[in-house]
Amino acid sequence: SRRPRVLSGIQPTADSFHVGNYLGALRQWVDLQATHETFYSIVDLHAITVEHEPKLLRQRTRVAAAQLLALGIDPERSTLFVQSQVPAHTQLSWVMECLTGFGEAGRMTQFKDKSGKGGADHTSVGLFTYPILQAADILAYQADAVPVGEDQRQHLELTRNLAQRFNSRFGKTLRVPEPYILKATAKIYDLSEPRAKMSKSSPGGSLDLLADVKASVKKIKSAVTDTEREIRYDEENKPGVSNLLSLLSVFTGTSIPDLEVSYQGKGYGDLKGDLAQVWAEFVTPLQAAVAGYLADPAELDRILSAGAARATAVASKTVADVYQKVGF
Numbered sequence: 001s002r003r004p005r006v007l008s009g010i011q012p013t014a015d016s017f018h019v020g021n022y023l024g025a026l027r028q029w030v031d032l033q034a035t036h037e038t039f040y041s042i043v044d045l046h047a048i049t050v051e052h053e054p055k056l057l058r059q060r061t062r063v064a065a066a067q068l069l070a071l072g073i074d075p076e077r078s079t080l081f082v083q084s085q086v087p088a089h090t091q092l093s094w095v096m097e098c099l100t101g102f103g104e105a106g107r108m109t110q111f112k113d114k115s116g117k118g119g120a121d122h123t124s125v126g127l128f129t130y131p132i133l134q135a136a137d138i139l140a141y142q143a144d145a146v147p148v149g150e151d152q153r154q155h156l157e158l159t160r161n162l163a164q165r166f167n168s169r170f171g172k173t174l175r176v177p178e179p180y181i182l183k184a185t186a187k188i189y190d191l192s193e194p195r196a197k198m199s200k201s202s203p204g205g206s207l208d209l210l211a212d213v214k215a216s217v218k219k220i221k222s223a224v225t226d227t228e229r230e231i232r233y234d235e236e237n238k239p240g241v242s243n244l245l246s247l248l249s250v251f252t253g254t255s256i257p258d259l260e261v262s263y264q265g266k267g268y269g270d271l272k273g274d275l276a277q278v279w280a281e282f283v284t285p286l287q288a289a290v291a292g293y294l295a296d297p298a299e300l301d302r303i304l305s306a307g308a309a310r311a312t313a314v315a316s317k318t319v320a321d322v323y324q325k326v327g328f
């Protein structure tokens with residue numbers, strides 16, 4: 001019996017992953033390699049649903065791959081690949097689009113959030129059908145489980161519905177994936193605006209893996225806290241301090257209550273100083289490893305081509321089966 005299979009993807013839409021991406025997703029990708037058959041995709045097809053710069057996308061895709069490798073995604077144990085190098089995703093996506101109701105797609109709340117700004121003419125149809133491509137990404141691999149955060153639950157529900165719909169119309173073909181709810185690895189908040197989620201769209205308060213270490217130390221030291229002095233975990237009233245405690249807790253492996261005890265009688269400066277030191281120790285070797293992967297483009301290409309070949313071998317089987325079932 002095979003290990004349960006997981007599929008997960010991340011967009012190459014920033015110059016660096018931030019600590020929220022790492023703690024909310026990527027760290028768990030690394031851990032899952034021990035228990036699951038893992039497929040990890042850099043989803044560049046998703047990255048062109050909004051306006052983009054081709055040179056930058058190509059560069060960010062490579063830097064994303066280098067970061068994943070440096071963080072511990074092992075290309076021998078995981079199938080690590082770039083989505084656009086595997087034709088099965090778009091091949092399956094079309095069939096899934098034809099199974100999706102227009103109203104059903106319109107109810108995806110993330111589309112409503114993301115499309116609000118530019119108006120209808122600046123919103124691509126690709127952004128609208130994005131969750132359907134995401135469903136194809138998952139179903140192509142017959143994944144058992146999909147690591148998801150809260151924001152992706154609705155998309156996974158669509159994926160499950162499409163798999164069930166396909167199976168009931170055309171015969172059992174697609175595995176219906178279960179959510180693999182990521183452990184309460186704390187949502188990470190913005191350092192300068194600690195009631196907002198840390199995000200690549202507000203780089204001012206994000207802690208980026210590839211940012212200059214001195215600049216990050218400065219950011220940590222000027223993180224927004226509150227006017228009290230007490231180092232206590234209280235998300236409601238002390239979001240800034242709580243966020244710093246969460247971060248320090250995950251990086252040191254010390255529980256938050258133990259941290260609270262150890263900081264009795266100390267100030268915010270001590271907490272920030274310790275976090276800054278832990279951060280520097282974490283990212284310094286990581287940045288060196290990323291630089292190492294980027295310094296050898298042929299090797300990086302080799303890893304990604306091998307990943308794409310392995311992914312294609314699995315996903316093209318699903319496409320062949322689906323195409324046969326629908327009458328092609």
Ligand code: ADP
Pocket residue numbers: 010011020021022023024025148149150151186187188189197198199200201
């Ligand atoms: P961003 O919000 O910066 O655009 P993405 O949406 O590309 O990041 O998220 C990639 C992964 O990182 C997702 O699994 C998401 O749940 C996780 N993630 C993003 N931001 C955070 C955060 N602030 N805290 C925890 N996890 C996060």
Ligand code: NA
Pocket residue numbers: 199
């Ligand atoms: Na996001």
